Amino acid sequence: MSTDGFFEHVTIIGPGLIGGSLGLALKAQGLADRIVGVGHRQVSLDKALAIGAIDAGTLDATEGVRDADLVVLCTSVGRIQRQLRELVPCMKDGVLITDVGSIKGAICSAAAEALAGHGGPGMRFVGSHPLAGSEQRGIDAATDGLYDGATCILAPSANTDPDGSGLVALRAMWQAVGCVVKEFSPDLHDRLLAEVSHLPHVVAAALVNTVSEDALPLGATGFQDTTRIASGDPGLWVDICMANREGLQASLKQMQSELAEFQAAIESGNAETLARLFAEAKSVRDGRFGLEG
Amino acid sequence: MSTDGFFEHVTIIGPGLIGGSLGLALKAQGLADRIVGVGHRQVSLDKALAIGAIDAGTLDATEGVRDADLVVLCTSVGRIQRQLRELVPCMKDGVLITDVGSIKGAICSAAAEALAGHGGPGMRFVGSHPLAGSEQRGIDAATDGLYDGATCILAPSANTDPDGSGLVALRAMWQAVGCVVKEFSPDLHDRLLAEVSHLPHVVAAALVNTVSEDALPLGATGFQDTTRIASGDPGLWVDICMANREGLQASLKQMQSELAEFQAAIESGNAETLARLFAEAKSVRDGRFGLEG
Numbered sequence: 001m002s003t004d005g006f007f008e009h010v011t012i013i014g015p016g017l018i019g020g021s022l023g024l025a026l027k028a029q030g031l032a033d034r035i036v037g038v039g040h041r042q043v044s045l046d047k048a049l050a051i052g053a054i055d056a057g058t059l060d061a062t063e064g065v066r067d068a069d070l071v072v073l074c075t076s077v078g079r080i081q082r083q084l085r086e087l088v089p090c091m092k093d094g095v096l097i098t099d100v101g102s103i104k105g106a107i108c109s110a111a112a113e114a115l116a117g118h119g120g121p122g123m124r125f126v127g128s129h130p131l132a133g134s135e136q137r138g139i140d141a142a143t144d145g146l147y148d149g150a151t152c153i154l155a156p157s158a159n160t161d162p163d164g165s166g167l168v169a170l171r172a173m174w175q176a177v178g179c180v181v182k183e184f185s186p187d188l189h190d191r192l193l194a195e196v197s198h199l200p201h202v203v204a205a206a207l208v209n210t211v212s213e214d215a216l217p218l219g220a221t222g223f224q225d226t227t228r229i230a231s232g233d234p235g236l237w238v239d240i241c242m243a244n245r246e247g248l249q250a251s252l253k254q255m256q257s258e259l260a261e262f263q264a265a266i267e268s269g270n271a272e273t274l275a276r277l278f279a280e281a282k283s284v285r286d287g288r289f290g291l292e293g
Numbered sequence: 294m295s296t297d298g299f300f301e302h303v304t305i306i307g308p309g310l311i312g313g314s315l316g317l318a319l320k321a322q323g324l325a326d327r328i329v330g331v332g333h334r335q336v337s338l339d340k341a342l343a344i345g346a347i348d349a350g351t352l353d354a355t356e357g358v359r360d361a362d363l364v365v366l367c368t369s370v371g372r373i374q375r376q377l378r379e380l381v382p383c384m385k386d387g388v389l390i391t392d393v394g395s396i397k398g399a400i401c402s403a404a405a406e407a408l409a410g411h412g413g414p415g416m417r418f419v420g421s422h423p424l425a426g427s428e429q430r431g432i433d434a435a436t437d438g439l440y441d442g443a444t445c446i447l448a449p450s451a452n453t454d455p456d457g458s459g460l461v462a463l464r465a466m467w468q469a470v471g472c473v474v475k476e477f478s479p480d481l482h483d484r485l486l487a488e489v490s491h492l493p494h495v496v497a498a499a500l501v502n503t504v505s506e507d508a509l510p511l512g513a514t515g516f517q518d519t520t521r522i523a524s525g526d527p528g529l530w531v532d533i534c535m536a537n538r539e540g541l542q543a544s545l546k547q548m549q550s551e552l553a554e555f556q557a558a559i560e561s562g563n564a565e566t567l568a569r570l571f572a573e574a575k576s577v578r579d580g581r582f583g584l585e586g
Contacts, residue, residue, distance in 0.1 A: 131511065131513045132513075151510075151511065151513075153511070182511075191508075192505070192507055192508040192511055193508075193511065195503065195504045195505060195508040196504055196508045196509070196511050196512035196513070196516045197511075197512075197513070197515060197516065199500070199503065200500060200515055200516050200519040200520075201515070202552070202555045202559075203496060203500055203519065203552070204519055204574070205555070205570060205571050205573075205574035205575075206548060206551040206552045206554075206555055206570075206574075207492070207493060207496055207548065207551075208573075208574040208577050208578050209551045209554075209570065209573055209574050209577070210488065210492065210544065210547045210548045210551045211488045211489055211577075212485075212488060214485055215484075215485040215486075215488040215489045216489070216577065216581050217444075217581070218424065218444065218446070218475075218485055218486065218489050218490075219489035219490075219581060220424045220425075220444075220489070220490070222490060222493055222494070222521075222522045223489045223490065223493050224582055224586060225518045225519070225521045225522065226493040226496065226497055226518070226519055226520075226521070226522060227493075227519075227574075227578050228515075228518045228519070228586070229515045229518065229519060230571075230574040230575060230578045231575055231578050231579055231582075231584070231586070232571075232575070234568055234571035234572040234575055235568070237571050238564050238567050238568045238571060241559055241567060242559075242562065242564055242567070245559055245560070245562065248559055249556070249559060249560060251503065252552065252555070252556045252559070253556075254503045255499060255500065255503045255552065256549065256552060256553075256556075258499040258500075258502045258503045259495070259496070259499045259545065259548065259549060259552075260549075261499075261502075262495045262498070262499055262545070263542070263545045263546075263549075266495075266534055266535075266538055266541055266542060266545070267538070267542060269535065269538065271531050271535055274531050274534060274535070275527055275528070275531045277498060277499075277502065278498050278523075278525075278527035278530050278531060279527040280498075280501075280502055281497070281498035281499075281501040281502050281520075281523040282498075282523060282524050282525070282527055284501050284502070284504070284509065285501050285520050285523045285524050286524055288509050288510070288512060289517050289524075291524065293517060293521070293524070
């Protein structure tokens with residue numbers, strides 16, 4: 001049982017920015033003897049090989065996971081759920097599985113089903129969510145320093161890691177590559193991430209959709225910053241929103257109610273309330289990101 | 294009558310980032326013989342003098358505006374309205390007055406009242422709104438290139454510029470310092486700016502106020518970008534929202550309805566509609582700012 005973050009054989013499914021950077025960091029820290037990358041394009045695998053993020057690449061996922069001690073799923077939220085169902089039956093008993101998706105509840109459920117249906121008795125799953133590298137994508141942007149100081153959330157569940165050994169091993173690994181590790185249940189993770197990540201994406205997109213054709217050219221840096229994440233991949237965000245419907249609905253309801261407070265203050269000309277609402281937001285945000293953030 | 298953007302004597306009230314940069318640009322282009330700065334702190338005036346943004350500074354606004362051919366009010370939206378009432382009686386007949394505030398309707402009304410009550414027959418007012426320099430503030434950030442390629446909106450009104458000569462002179466001046474000039478009525482300006490500037494500020498603040506204390510530390514770059522303008526000066530934004538209540542209410546209503554569309558799609562699990570809403574936003578935003586913006 002690994003408690004120092006070391007795994008003999010690691011398989012990374014989808015060695016792009018997140019997965020490739022993990023490969024580089026594991027290598028840099030001497031945390032893996034052999035890293036296999038599973039991809040769906042040979043050219044990306046060749047790049048991952050060339051920069052040393054993996055030791056071998058394969059387009060055949062079944063083949064790629066067979067001998068792994070640790071499997072890390074670094075694809076999209078929708079794909080991770082499918083791959084768990086498809087690949088768990090091909091993994092060896094004793095394997096530890098994790099993923100890096102932005103949703104933990106639905107993925108953990110998919111893992112529980114896969115393990116219960118087709119897994120060996122010693123197989124474990126613990127979801128991970130490193131909060132890193134959201135701006136760029138692809139193996140070209142991978143770097144061994146991506147996780148330096150980044151927060152990584154682990155979302156353990158007794159269903160998929162009964163003795164907690166998977167949690168111990170993954171905590172050691174993420175810490176060894178530089179992460180500050182936090183632990184939340186899958187459901188709490190999804191509720192909290194709905195607030196700071198999934199809701200902002202919906203809000204940014206709704207804000208863009210609000211603006212008329214005549215007004216759009218007048219949008220300057222403020223509008224540009226506020227809507228930046230509306231340029232994200234629609235498919236990815238549909239997957240995430242659909243996988244976190246419950247958490248997102250609660251956040252959306254709260255957002256509507258906060259907006260209504262501003263609306264009421266503006267409608268009634270209540271400058272005092274409006275000043276309090278703006279000051280509250282400024283104080284919270286400055287506290288989180290500093291005055292220049 | 295100036296049609297080449299030249300004014301013998303310009304007075305800039307509040308020579309900070311916007312006003313100071315205008316002073317520097319007018320000097321660089323040879324568009325003014327003499328520039329007087331009016332401030333409320335001697336140290337800021339001394340800085341404006343030192344970098345050559347003004348030729349003389351005074352803390353006495355009455356004194357500062359007396360001989361001006363062009364007066365440019367570069368203070369806050371609330372202050373501009375008060376200064377129009379206080380200072381118009383001290384200006385010479387024939388003066389052209391403008392401002393750089395983010396609201397044009399309420400300011401233009403204040404100007405019309407001031408001119409009707411205390412102005413000479415040849416006094417004119419045309420509001421300006423250069424869309425530049427929203428990130429930093431103060432004379433230290435002033436630069437003669439601030440207006441290069443920036444959009445400047447002019448909001449003429451027959452009430453305050455009956456023969457249109459003020460509009461002609463200001464259009465020439467803003468173009469001479471590098472601006473792309475657009476013209477809208479004060480009311481249309483306020484409706485359009487509500488959508489791309491005032492609404493985003495309210496939305497960013499409401500988003501911050503939605504987030505719980507536990508979720509806040511998990512906010513990463515996406516959340517940081519989306520809420521950046523929530524760190525703006527609450528006092529300034531209360532002034533702007535109060536001065537543009539009508540435009541802002543219409544935008545807020547539209548935003549609530551766009552959010553409700555996302556909400557309904559998420560609630561009913563309608564991935565197709567959700568994909569359409571996200572794709573629409575991405576396409577509009579990419580069209581405005583490009584893929585990397």
